Amino acid sequence: MFGTRKTWDLGHAPCLQELWKKDVSLDATSVDFLMSDGEDDASFLSLPSSAFSQRPSLSANETNAPSQKLLIQTLQDKVCEFEARFRSEEVARHLLLQQLQHGVHDKTGVQVLQQEQPSGVTVFQPGEPSHRLSCAEEEQLVTRLRTQVEELEEKLLDQTQEVERLRSELGATDLEKQLELLVVENEHLKQELKSCRSSELQKLDAAAETCSCSHCPHSQDADALRREVSRWENQARQRERRLAELERELLEKSSRVEALQRQLDEATRQLDEARRRQTEAEQKLGLRLQECEDELARQAAQPPRVKFVTQTVEVESADAQKALAEAQVKNGALQEQLSAQRQLLRELETQLHESQRTCAQLRTQILVYEGEMERAQGQLEAEMQNLEEEKNRVIEEAFIRAESEMKAVHENLAGVRMNLLSLQPALRTLTCDYNCLKRQVQDFPFMLDKAITEAKQEICQVIGEVSSANQELLRKYKREMNLRKKCHNELVRLKGNIRVFCRVRPVSQEEQDSADAKTMLSFDSDDDAILYLANKGKIMTFELDKVFAPQATQEEVFQEVQSLITSCIDGFNVCIFAYGQTGSGKTYTMEGVAEDPGINQRALRLLFSEVTEKAPDWDYKISVSMVEIYNETLRNLLGENPTDKLDIKMNPDGSGQLYVPGLTEITVQSPEDINRVFELGHMNRATACTNLNEHSSRSHALLIISVSGFNVTTGNRTQGKLNLVDLAGSERIGKSGAEGSRLREAQCINKSLSALGDVINALRSKHAHVPFRNSRLTYLLQDSLSGDSKTLMMVQVSPLPANMSESVCSLKFAQRVRSVELSASSSRRHENSSTSSSPTHDSVELDSPPVTPVPLPISRASSAGSTLSSASRTPSSSRRRSQSQLSTGRLKLTA
Ligand SMILES: Nc1ncnc2c1ncn2[C@@H]1O[C@H](COP(=O)(O)OP(=O)(O)OP(=O)(O)O)[C@@H](O)[C@H]1O
Numbered sequence: 001m002f003g004t005r006k007t008w009d010l011g012h013a014p015c016l017q018e019l020w021k022k023d024v025s026l027d028a029t030s031v032d033f034l035m036s037d038g039e040d041d042a043s044f045l046s047l048p049s050s051a052f053s054q055r056p057s058l059s060a061n062e063t064n065a066p067s068q069k070l071l072i073q074t075l076q077d078k079v080c081e082f083e084a085r086f087r088s089e090e091v092a093r094h095l096l097l098q099q100l101q102h103g104v105h106d107k108t109g110v111q112v113l114q115q116e117q118p119s120g121v122t123v124f125q126p127g128e129p130s131h132r133l134s135c136a137e138e139e140q141l142v143t144r145l146r147t148q149v150e151e152l153e154e155k156l157l158d159q160t161q162e163v164e165r166l167r168s169e170l171g172a173t174d175l176e177k178q179l180e181l182l183v184v185e186n187e188h189l190k191q192e193l194k195s196c197r198s199s200e201l202q203k204l205d206a207a208a209e210t211c212s213c214s215h216c217p218h219s220q221d222a223d224a225l226r227r228e229v230s231r232w233e234n235q236a237r238q239r240e241r242r243l244a245e246l247e248r249e250l251l252e253k254s255s256r257v258e259a260l261q262r263q264l265d266e267a268t269r270q271l272d273e274a275r276r277r278q279t280e281a282e283q284k285l286g287l288r289l290q291e292c293e294d295e296l297a298r299q300a301a302q303p304p305r306v307k308f309v310t311q312t313v314e315v316e317s318a319d320a321q322k323a324l325a326e327a328q329v330k331n332g333a334l335q336e337q338l339s340a341q342r343q344l345l346r347e348l349e350t351q352l353h354e355s356q357r358t359c360a361q362l363r364t365q366i367l368v369y370e371g372e373m374e375r376a377q378g379q380l381e382a383e384m385q386n387l388e389e390e391k392n393r394v395i396e397e398a399f400i401r402a403e404s405e406m407k408a409v410h411e412n413l414a415g416v417r418m419n420l421l422s423l424q425p426a427l428r429t430l431t432c433d434y435n436c437l438k439r440q441v442q443d444f445p446f447m448l449d450k451a452i453t454e455a456k457q458e459i460c461q462v463i464g465e466v467s468s469a470n471q472e473l474l475r476k477y478k479r480e481m482n483l484r485k486k487c488h489n490e491l492v493r494l495k496g497n498i499r500v501f502c503r504v505r506p507v508s509q510e511e512q513d514s515a516d517a518k519t520m521l522s523f524d525s526d527d528d529a530i531l532y533l534a535n536k537g538k539i540m541t542f543e544l545d546k547v548f549a550p551q552a553t554q555e556e557v558f559q560e561v562q563s564l565i566t567s568c569i570d571g572f573n574v575c576i577f578a579y580g581q582t583g584s585g586k587t588y589t590m591e592g593v594a595e596d597p598g599i600n601q602r603a604l605r606l607l608f609s610e611v612t613e614k615a616p617d618w619d620y621k622i623s624v625s626m627v628e629i630y631n632e633t634l635r636n637l638l639g640e641n642p643t644d645k646l647d648i649k650m651n652p653d654g655s656g657q658l659y660v661p662g663l664t665e666i667t668v669q670s671p672e673d674i675n676r677v678f679e680l681g682h683m684n685r686a687t688a689c690t691n692l693n694e695h696s697s698r699s700h701a702l703l704i705i706s707v708s709g710f711n712v713t714t715g716n717r718t719q720g721k722l723n724l725v726d727l728a729g730s731e732r733i734g735k736s737g738a739e740g741s742r743l744r745e746a747q748c749i750n751k752s753l754s755a756l757g758d759v760i761n762a763l764r765s766k767h768a769h770v771p772f773r774n775s776r777l778t779y780l781l782q783d784s785l786s787g788d789s790k791t792l793m794m795v796q797v798s799p800l801p802a803n804m805s806e807s808v809c810s811l812k813f814a815q816r817v818r819s820v821e822l823s824a825s826s827s828r829r830h831e832n833s834s835t836s837s838s839p840t841h842d843s844v845e846l847d848s849p850p851v852t853p854v855p856l857p858i859s860r861a862s863s864a865g866s867t868l869s870s871a872s873r874t875p876s877s878s879r880r881r882s883q884s885q886l887s888t889g890r891l892k893l894t895a
Contacts, residue, residue, distance in 0.1 A: 580796030582729030
């Protein structure tokens with residue numbers, strides 16, 4: 001870790017080395033006091049080996065500071081201990097000297113002279129007063145030693161100050177100076193960047209204010225530039241953060257370098273101190289050794305003197321001998337002391353060797369430390385160099401980027417300025433337009449109110465004009481309608497109120513297969529009212545109002561009769577008869593089949609359609625009754641009991657109208673109601689007879705439709721009636737040969753058809769009396785046959801040669817009926833209808849919608865598939881058989 005650190009500038013390194021040299025070359029006198037006590041030198045030098053051996057190298061571990069502190073603490077403790085011992089030894093020595101002085105003065109009077117050694121250490125010289133140490137000398141010696149100690153302390157203080165001074169000098173290294181310069185430079189760059197950014201923002205804001213119009217086409221460019229500037233700002237902030245991180249890292253590294261520097265200084269100082277103390281200890285030990293050797297030499301030279309004194313004393317007196325003995329004892333003590341001194345000397349020598357060895361180790365260690373310091377210094381230098389290069393590179397890159405970004409921003413700003421300059425005229429124009437529009441908007445409510453008022457007036461005026469025009473149009477329309485109706489009435493009067501159509505049924509498949517399938521009828525291709533009939537070698541020509549060929553469809557037939565049907569809405573009474581022999585197709589034409597309905601269903605649907613169209617002005621009610629006339633008996637097919645007989649009576653209100661008490665009238669309002677009514681009628685008709693087909697051929701089926709209307713605008717009312725009659729077969733009863741009930745049926749049929757012919761003949765001849773009461777049929781249809789009523793006789797003809805005589809009879813009847821003219825006016829007609837005539841089949845209304853075929857639930861047409869030639873299976877054949885048996889003669893229809 002330490003090896004990776006950059007070293008700092010080692011300009012101060014020579015100073016340190018010089019300092020060390022100074023410390024090492026301390027004055028030798030400064031350590032004299034340390035050498036004054038040889039016993040403690042060893043202990044002083046016996047520093048704990050752990051203080052050195054456990055001291056790690058700087059490069060190996062940065063935690064050497066505690067070891068150095070421990071070393072310093074140990075050294076300080078040793079110094080204190082040494083001083084304490086020094087003082088105690090000094091006191092002990094002083095006491096010993098005092099004892100010696102007292103002993104010499106009291107017993108022998110021999111003064112032990114104190115000799116001052118060159119080194120300042122006093123030694124005893126027995127027998128020589130000059131060698132004895134005086135108190136003054138001792139005090140002088142102590143004073144001198146103290147002075148030396150003080151001088152040493154002063155020197156130590158000076159050295160400490162010198163070290164502090166050098167350290168302060170080292171504090172301002174080139175690295176730190178460069179760091180400071182970098183920091184200053186960074187601050188300068190930051191301020192420049194900040195000022196540039198603020199100026200750009202001010203310019204952009206000014207540009208934005210200048211181009212504040214939201215509709216300005218260059219506002220988008222300005223926004224884009226703002227976004228670009230914000231992006232550059234973000235990048236600049238990121239680079240600032242990066243620069244701050246680098247600075248922080250640099251500061252951390254600098255602080256670590258400072259810490260290392262302090263550690264190095266501390267280690268250097270401790271090393272110097274240790275070295276200095278080592279040197280002092282060595283010097284002291286050397287001096288001590290020298291003194292000990294000198295003293296030993298002196299003491300070795302003393303015995304002869306003692307012997308001489310002893311001999312002298314022995315001679316002189318016994319006391320002297322005693323003194324001599326004492327001296328000898330003292331001499332022994334001195335000998336012991338000498339041996340002890342010698343022992344001490346040896347120990348000192350041993351300590352000296354040990355100290356020298358320790359000194360050598362310390363020197364070696366110092367050299368190692370120096371090497372480590374140099375290496376660490378080199379590493380620090382390299383690291384600092386790298387850091388500096390990296391910093392310069394980063395700064396340079398940041399500067400280049402900032403320059404390029406600033407350049408781009410300037411270019412964008414120039415573009416924005418150009419845009420702003422070009423936008424100025426547009427902005428002025430927009431401002432003018434805006435002001436103009438603003439004025440218009442302010443004036444708009446007033447203009448709007450005025451326009452609304454004018455529009456209302458115009459609308460009222462137009463509505464009035466349209467209303468008056470509508471009134472005029474309505475008046476003209478009514479006038480035209482009245483004129484049209486008058487024309488139609490005139491036309492109907494000219495053509496007659498009775499129309500006669502003829503429909504020839506087709507030959508069935510079975511009839512075609514038979515031998516007499518040859519048709520005897522032919523048609524005029526140029527005139528649809530002409531029918532040719534080949535009978536007994538002669539061609540008979542019949543002229544009717546309309547002839548339907550076998551291929552005519554139900555729809556085509558209905559198209560011809562629908563105008564007659566709709567006239568009942570206007571208040572006319574209409575009768576449509578299906579006349580013809582059995583099997584000629586009467587039921588097919590009137591009721592039809594389920595998949596192709598006849599006139600009955602189509603008429604009701606047409607009436608629904610018509611009244612629906614007139615619904616806004618007219619309120620219509622359509623009611624239906626179904627009646628059967630069998631053997632001159634009237635039966636209600638929609639009643640609860642169809643076998644009940646009905647009667648025809650005069651209305652008690654005095655109006656002269658006929659009515660049928662108990663006749664069921666069902667109001668229908670939809671095609672679904674029509675289906676239900678027909679279903680009910682057919683069901684009742686079927687339950688009243690054992691053979692429906694046969695029964696239907698012998699009875700008249702009447703569908704009576706009453707249409708009453710009310711004009712909600714004018715209050716006018718209309719009442720019309722549509723009678724759709726499927727007559728019984730018109731065969732000649734004489735030919736049928738019927739008996740019993742069949743004969744009675746034939747007679748009734750003959751009677752009713754004959755009565756119908758008589759009524760029509762009387763109407764045509766304008767007789768005063770019209771025999772309506774001769775049959776139930778004519779009596780029931782009295783209202784619908786008299787007056788301005790309209791009658792259509794659909795004569796059904798079979799094309800087969802076997803039915804040719806019946807066909808001739810039917811066609812002759814039709815041709816006579818066609819010439820009947822009904823009377824003109826009717827007192828029953830309402831006000832509007834009194835001046836108009838109903839449309840006929842010639843005045844077909846083109847806008848009348850076709851009637852949608854609705855299948856019949858139960859229909860006589862279900863027997864349509866039966867063949868007329870199969871006498872044993874069909875009622876027609878049975879009728880023909882009965883006809884052949886009857887000899888009452890042919891049914892006379894005298895028109
Ligand atoms: N125009 C037509 N097209 C196809 N088939 C027809 C046509 N007219 C009549 N028929 C068929 O002829 C047969 C006899 O017709 P229909 O029963 O209607 O005669 P009709 O005169 O009513 O007889 P009846 O007097 O016995 O009731 C039926 O099977 C019917 O389907």
